[in-house]
Amino acid sequence: MIYFPNCKINIGLRVLEKRMDGFHNIESVFYPLNLCDALEIRPLKEGTTKITITGIDSNISSKEFDKNTCIKAYNLLKQDFPQLKEVNIHLDKAIPTFAGLGGGSSDGSYTLKLLNFIFNLNLTNNQLISYAEKIGSDCMFFINNTPTLVSGRGEKMKEINLSLKDYYIVLIKPNINISTKEAYQEVDQDKKETTALTSLSSLETLDIKHWKKEIVNDFEKPLFKKYPILKQTKDMLYENGAIYSQMSGSGSTIYGIFEKEVDLKRIKQDNITFIHQEKML
16 A cells, blocks of 8 residues: 655744743644655565665665654554554655655654554544654644644644645755754754744735745744855745745755746756755645
């Protein structure tokens, strides 16, 4: 059985404060895209659970078996359902890592969904969300996979009425990998002063033409300073007609939202390791 874990972009990301537990309170909107990995799970007649990873960044993704979100998902369910058979997991990556697109989180959540289906566990979406939260905060989003306002440390989620239907999304990842840890260290050191005056809950009614002035990602200021190519990429997307452009999450992907399809040949390719375009349906 094969499922297709999709990615997401962040529309706005405000780092509000550092918490006593070491996490940060944030506010962001997650929006699902159609760029997907491919996840296949087959029960084994004998042997132990294993995972093979192919595709983009597979050398990075394969390094730490126990930290892989698919393995984490399997082990979580195995604790409560010891009757689960050992499985062979094959993950073909199309979503780049360290990119702010949630690929690893999506892989973990879809592993929960697929195991639930294969082994007839009859888990509800709310139960799957509880398991997903134990893998990582972003994982919960991919259970329902609808536009969502995210707050707290990422565990508070509220679906919102937001549609980018018929717009084109271009994703560009320069040759930079930014970990979540690095991003938060930079934003803390920067002692940010956000210029965002608008709560992201207003995205339901705020015209997209006003997003450029109202909606910010607090990671951009310190990370653009450290990695100038990120700002150069954002500027280039605006120069090519983007209505709105932003860094996605804490990763190194810059996305642009366009009214028309973009000729990707016009996008400069220097130091760019990944580029993708899709029309929202």
